[in-house]
Amino acid sequence: MVDFGIPIGAGIAFGLGALGTGIAQSKIGAAGAGTIAERPETFGLMIILVAIPETLVILGFVVSTMIMIMLV
Amino acid sequence: MLQKMKKIQVMGPKNDLQSVVDVLYHTGTVQLEDVSKTILPGDTILRKMDFTKAGDLTTILLKLGGIFLSLPKVPDDLLKQAHITEDLQKKSQGEIIARANEVVAVLESTTKDLAERKSNLEFTLNALDRYEKIIKKIQPLESQLPVLKGFEITVVLIQREFREVLELVRNALIDITRNQFELLSADMDEATIATVIIFNKKYSEQVHSFIFSQNVNEIRMPQEYLGKPFIEILQMITEKKEKTIDEKTAIDHKLTELSAEWYQELAVLKKVLEDRNEEAGVFNKFGQTEYTFLIEGWIPKKYLDRTKEALSNTFGKRVIVLDLKVSPEKMDDAPTFYDNPDIVKPFEFLMQLISPAKYREVDPSPILALFFPIFFGLMVGDIAYGAIILVFALIMKKKFKTEIWLQHLMNILVISSIPAIFFGFLFGEFFGNLGEMMGWIHPMTFLGVTWNRAEAIIPMLILAIAIGVFHVFLGLSIGIINAHTRKSTKHMIEKAGMIIVITGLLLVIGASAKMVPEILLLPGVVMVVIALPMIIYGGGFFGAFEIISTMGNILSYARLMAIGMASVVLALVANKLGGMMEVAIVGFLIAAMLHILNIALAMFSPFLHSLRLHLVEFNSKFYEGGGKMYQPFRRDNEGDKSMK
Numbered sequence: 264m265v266d267f268g269i270p271i272g273a274g275i276a277f278g279l280g281a282l283g284t285g286i287a288q289s290k291i292g293a294a295g296a297g298t299i300a301e302r303p304e305t306f307g308l309m310i311i312l313v314a315i316p317e318t319l320v321i322l323g324f325v326v327s328t329m330i331m332i333m334l335v
Numbered sequence: 336m337l338q339k340m341k342k343i344q345v346m347g348p349k350n351d352l353q354s355v356v357d358v359l360y361h362t363g364t365v366q367l368e369d370v371s372k373t374i375l376p377g378d379t380i381l382r383k384m385d386f387t388k389a390g391d392l393t394t395i396l397l398k399l400g401g402i403f404l405s406l407p408k409v410p411d412d413l414l415k416q417a418h419i420t421e422d423l424q425k426k427s428q429g430e431i432i433a434r435a436n437e438v439v440a441v442l443e444s445t446t447k448d449l450a451e452r453k454s455n456l457e458f459t460l461n462a463l464d465r466y467e468k469i470i471k472k473i474q475p476l477e478s479q480l481p482v483l484k485g486f487e488i489t490v491v492l493i494q495r496e497f498r499e500v501l502e503l504v505r506n507a508l509i510d511i512t513r514n515q516f517e518l519l520s521a522d523m524d525e526a527t528i529a530t531v532i533i534f535n536k537k538y539s540e541q542v543h544s545f546i547f548s549q550n551v552n553e554i555r556m557p558q559e560y561l562g563k564p565f566i567e568i569l570q571m572i573t574e575k576k577e578k579t580i581d582e583k584t585a586i587d588h589k590l591t592e593l594s595a596e597w598y599q600e601l602a603v604l605k606k607v608l609e610d611r612n613e614e615a616g617v618f619n620k621f622g623q624t625e626y627t628f629l630i631e632g633w634i635p636k637k638y639l640d641r642t643k644e645a646l647s648n649t650f651g652k653r654v655i656v657l658d659l660k661v662s663p664e665k666m667d668d669a670p671t672f673y674d675n676p677d678i679v680k681p682f683e684f685l686m687q688l689i690s691p692a693k694y695r696e697v698d699p700s701p702i703l704a705l706f707f708p709i710f711f712g713l714m715v716g717d718i719a720y721g722a723i724i725l726v727f728a729l730i731m732k733k734k735f736k737t738e739i740w741l742q743h744l745m746n747i748l749v750i751s752s753i754p755a756i757f758f759g760f761l762f763g764e765f766f767g768n769l770g771e772m773m774g775w776i777h778p779m780t781f782l783g784v785t786w787n788r789a790e791a792i793i794p795m796l797i798l799a800i801a802i803g804v805f806h807v808f809l810g811l812s813i814g815i816i817n818a819h820t821r822k823s824t825k826h827m828i829e830k831a832g833m834i835i836v837i838t839g840l841l842l843v844i845g846a847s848a849k850m851v852p853e854i855l856l857l858p859g860v861v862m863v864v865i866a867l868p869m870i871i872y873g874g875g876f877f878g879a880f881e882i883i884s885t886m887g888n889i890l891s892y893a894r895l896m897a898i899g900m901a902s903v904v905l906a907l908v909a910n911k912l913g914g915m916m917e918v919a920i921v922g923f924l925i926a927a928m929l930h931i932l933n934i935a936l937a938m939f940s941p942f943l944h945s946l947r948l949h950l951v952e953f954n955s956k957f958y959e960g961g962g963k964m965y966q967p968f969r970r971d972n973e974g975d976k977s978m979k
Binding site for chain 2: 278307308311313314317318322328329332
């Protein structure tokens, strides 16, 4: 019988990471857009700030890859 | 590297102050500081210099600017200008102003008068052109106009989109003139309709006031054209135009003559007085005694001799430069002057995203210049992508030579594309697996691993984490150096403790996962136990939480593998999808489009993440920031020239 638990677990690990990143980036992005409107010179800094939560999805991706590779 | 700075004091007799400031301004190496900060309270000998900008300097500059604008531009005769400048520099401020006043007295009224007459003539020419255009357009209607005495003709211009106004005007004219009018229209151009209205003179006032109230553009012809046939008016306009053009040419000729005679001196006078005006703005920063002045400032060590030489060449021993001894703590006030080799310079641009390093901190830009391209290359890791990025960056550099920021960015891409090509060879990637499919290239085997990114996921992950450990440890080590510079023992112990704890934790994790010999488990635990108190001593109880965040930082380097893998997978999809198409050209186009998308992403995403790894994960281990950039006292646009 096919074990669905592993791919589902990997999917949850990746999906929740992506969701977390999305929620965080939406808030930082909105605030950042406001900041850039007031002070355009902060554009570079805002791009970095928006990229910060991407750690979550990357760690999610790593965990899901490890689940897939190590447990299969 | 941050350039070594020196604090200096310049002293001399008050009579030379203006000239000393002028020499410093043209040498462009000293960042002036406010002397009043160093004057002790109650000091009766040394006091702040009170200086208000001379109003006559601003006034004369305005007058010179006005004359300069009225005269036609003549190419700068640099030799002649240098000669005039040399003569002027020998004169005192009063003599220069007197000379400027003489020039203004000769030129001001003449040029003003000529410029005014020229502007009037240009206005007349424009009006004549307009009348001519309108009359030519309505000329065909002439035969329809009733020849009646006591009637007046006026022309209104109406935008085509508001043509319904015509109906409104017609209805109103019926009421005003009791139907004693004629209204004829002709197309003026694509957007405008010219309408001729003929009405009884006795209603003149009401008609004009109505047209005015409707905000319609009414063209009132000069009195001399009224009541004449159009052909005659056209002839009169042509004659007047010729006369006006002749007059304008004569004025231009006079202005050119004046320009040929005065332009070079005017240009020099304007520049010298602008400099003097700019210089006058900093006098409030200086100190003075009865007979001497005192200037204080920061100067990069490498420019010190040159500046001393410039001052002694002009003033001999009258003006002296003191090289002050500053305590290490006070050196924190020194301005930050990034001065790296050319290959690091573009990365200084990225450092502008955060506040400048303090003077006594280690400059992270050389480390950024070393690791940024490696991280970028690891993530892109494709020969073809690297080569395309290189060509793209070179083209952009050539095309936008004046955009400084773009030049910096493209230089970074040029440097970073080299490791991308190198790692492309290691991973055996040429447009993803296309090179391998065609048998051109294969992933290399190194350290017992075949570095095929699509398959060697775990080795890539371990490599990324290992790089993370090295990079974070490097950051912590620089943190120890920075703490040592400011003699902060607590911080040194905290950073050292962090390195030991993280090493211990890695040993424990490695031994548990059987990646390192199990015998290392105990030393790992011992290291954590010993170093934890060091962290708590250095950073307080909450310093211990930093361990978790540092581990998070190290894991964050997994993006080196993750982003690279996403790029590989997209390239594989492009090749696979392209290969599945039955028509070769369609397959080629699909693959090409996906690869182009992937290259665009490859330029943006690895760039951003490589930068982020430095600014967030790496810099947070040592970087404090909050320094002030070095801003020497000099003419803005001559900055780079004078620094070389």
